[in-house]
Amino acid sequence: MSRSCPWLHRACVSEAWVFGAWLSRPWVFGAYVFGACVLGAFATGAAADPEAWKSEIPEAPSSILVRGATIWTSGPRGLLENADMLVEDGKIRRIDLGLEAPKGAQVIEAQGLHLTPGLLDAHSHIAIDGSVNETSRTLSPEVRVLDVVDSEDVAIYRQLAGGTTVSNLLHGSANAIGGQNAVIKLRWGQLPEELIFEAAPPGIKFALGENPKKSNTRRPRPNHFPTTRQGIETQLRERFLAAAEYRRRWQEYRQGTSLPGTAIPGAPKPRTDLHLEALGEILDGVRKVHAHSYRADEILMLLNLAKDHGFRIATFQHVLEGYKVADEIAAHGAGASTFSDWWTFKFEVIDAIPYNASLMHQRGVLVSLNSDSAELGRRMNLEAAKAVRYGGMSPEDALKLVTLNPARQLGIDSRVGSLEVGKDADFVLWSGPPLSTRSLCLQTWIDGRSYFDRQRDAEDRRNWEAERQALIAKVRALDSADESGGS
């Protein structure tokens, strides 16, 4: 099935969009506040060409040597003290003690610093232009985050500043099936299509419980279906029956099966249905289901439903009562991506406990932590630290909750999630142990390119401040000229 190019569409859609996104850049908006009229002229001239606002792609040194760091590999080699990591062409080439710097290598002296893989956030809503829920339908598997990635959301930069390099962008939880996800690398400054992590298998957001049944909306919705967990179950079941039927028709068409009840060959060509296409991909096992869920009952319900229809749930998201049915989740082979310690924000999470991650881990579930928030998403390392506090997980295992484990859940662990030879050079340099509240994220690298650098950030601030002051002075000069001219 051919698909139109969302980026092309988006770039052409309106100048207002371009201006709005451009405006959301920190330095631009800051300047705007103080010098609107000056900038207005710029904007009008530039709006036709969104690429004009693309940042320079950070340079990729042909080789980088990080020297003398404490390396948290999140891989089989565990924790390495005073070790070196060599990066070439955006990939990790060697991790060892006492490596020689190749000629022309950029050397990062990291004695006393800690090096970890770039952190992954398995559940995020940043960088999505507009609303995250398609609320006009109760099920919307056909809609795609891919079409609305906002590469200029400042949240991307803020996540980078906290060491996050990959975010799984999901729809909201207003619908039992929300839509198709987009896994992005946080290549700040690049165009939307350049953010998409090409290695990531496609996924889809499901949601169970209070949100899709509309328990907490302000206005009652008497005509809404479903309004119970039973309704959600039957709604999903019905859709998978329809999807199986749809796939059978296509199969029959392709195989030239006879028309029903006749010997006449050639089943008619079914009409393409984007809704059922997406569900068909789930049945085929190519689209990963990420299911927002809280209570044990609904988790078991979905496990059974998946089993009945012959597919697997990739992850339960939030899954705050996962600890109650950890064995069942583990047996199914599903992952669990949970909050560290959130609870009681609604009725279905009154039994949430901060030991959830540790307990599920102990029972053999592949566990990750997620943010669901642009704020939490920039300190996932400290979220991981809570698994040490609650349930006594080892620090290395705790860090994996935001590195290797989410990578495995998203099917991208051959590329990211640990510092291993051959993987992408996505890494973070910390001033101290990554689970310590004292530590700061100093540098964040993706594909061997520096996307965040605390020192550079400080310089940028000084430059922008100077620019801002210059603009203010200019506006004031214009104002005083106006006043003297107008009187």
Next chain:
Amino acid sequence: MDMLRFLGGRHPYPLGNQPGGRRGTTSSRIAWRRTLGLLLVGGFLQLAPLILADERTETVALVGATVHPVSGPSLEAGVILIEGETVKGIGVDLPVPAGYRSIDLGGKHIYPAFLHPGSVLGLAEVGSVRGSVDTNENGDLHPDLRAEVAFHADSRLLAPTRSGGVLHALVVPQGGLVAGTSALMRLDGWNWQEMTVRSPVGMHIHFPTFVASGRDSFRGPAKTQEEVDEERDQALDRLRDLFAAARAYGRAQKAQEETHGKSLLPPVVADAKLEALQPVLDGSIKVFLHARERQQIEAALKFVQKQEIEEAVLVTGADAADLAPRIAKLGIAVVLNGVLRLPDRSWQPYDSSFTAAARLYEELHKAGIPLAIGDGGERFSAANARNLPFHAAMAAAHGLPREAALRSITLGPARILGVDDRLGSLEVGKEASLLITDGDPLEITTTIEQVWLAGRALDLSEDPQRRLYERYRRRPLAQPEN
């Protein structure tokens, strides 16, 4: 006249035009008013009995831990003597008197318990279930609301909060322009009356918003700047009028008292709202000014000066850091209400919320003004009030001296709430509310092993979250077919 709007009807005479004269003191007010006070706002400045009836007092010596009193330098291998609820002795090489039960805590650390400077703990249970939430009253002017009367003593949120080391909290009503009075609550006990440490602590005023967000919100469609301006002006007018009326009310009381009720003027009509503001006007309780954005803060500072508020506390956000010198000059204490927050504006530095505490502290510290750090205090943060120390920790990672960070959740708020004679540090004569840990409590990976509230070790296994953990940890291995 404006005041009729909040007085809810016709007033017998315009209070604002009453003859002047200094406001009366509490003791000199006439008898009916005292009765009214008891009925309507009884419990003003009450200090609750501190001893839980069924707790046997004990004498204990905590020996060998590194003691971090906060009020002074840390003591290696320190000793803390506790009698009943109170610290009787603290030091190094302190002999343990006969009759004391000695507890060896070698290798451990002891810190004072954390004091939360503003939360809705006890007022909100399940954020999304309206029936369980008592934080926001309808209407704008509610100086007579009292937080403690709605405090749910058996709230499920309290045990995990205690496990996290937060043992006292200022519980704050949230709604409207004047939200009501807060109460300092001890987070363990049999009912709110016994758990109230001090009430009222302060009158809480929320300054109206100055800047149109330009976005639709849950409350409705986006407002234009003109609409925001108009609403804000009206709100500030209502606030000013309320204070003018309260002053007039106080003067009328005084006048009536001075003429021994023989005045020809009609008697002053009792009014609970104006009554509740009298302790604000005579300076016996503090005024908490909630203002986050720069213009709000400026309006709040102006209000303090105009209304001659004696003791004001600014409950605020990162913008306050830019106004720190002015705040310090006015001698206003600050509650930085949340560090783990996004920057307030898209163009601000990514760490502007993290660095605000350090920037504020620099100025406040020079002026000897206390700083407290909060967690936002809204309905949805109550469940994680236990994370209060991690707000302070983030501030410490971004320039706030570590001692100041610890102080901002112990002695700082104790000073701001006026209870530093009994809470906030480990000193002789203070309440023995403390934490026994295996390390720095600003580190998430540190375990809080014991929590002592007023001389008594709490049973942390009672924490319902802990109970669920233990219960499901023991679940026999299930082997579902798959």
